[in-house]
Amino acid sequence: GYIYGDKENGGTSTFYISKVPFEKIHQAILADKKGKNDKSPGRPGMPVNVENYLDTEKGIFYSALIAPIAGLAAAGFTAYKTMTKDKEEKDHGHD
Incomplete structure (x- = not known):
């Protein structure tokens, strides 16, 4: 087989x-x-x-370049959602 x-x-x-x-x-x-x-x-x-694209030099380069940017974007999005949620709760009188 x-x-x-x-x-x-x-x-x-x-x-x-x-x-x-x-x-x-x-x-x-x-x-x-x-x-x-x-x-x-x-x-x-x-x-x-x-x-495997990641086994190539170009693939490794792009993954090393994109990974930190993606991490920062995810962290920024999470922080934004957390801050706006806290603000909404304060505006509506929730603790």
Whole structure:
């Protein structure tokens, strides 16, 4: 049998097991989508040699750049919600 998801895309949390090689499954999915002129993203293929983006220098750079910004945004949003909630409670006479 064949296992998909162990190393593909850097390893996934879902494993697929098949008697058919995943290269053939990928080709069949793409052929079916092409035959139906299906360009929707909800039915991706199963390419076998996909690298994990975070294993690349560019991926690590962007994740290191974006993570602190996302953390600050989340902290700021939480602080704002907390402060406006406290103000609303004081305005309405709640302690």
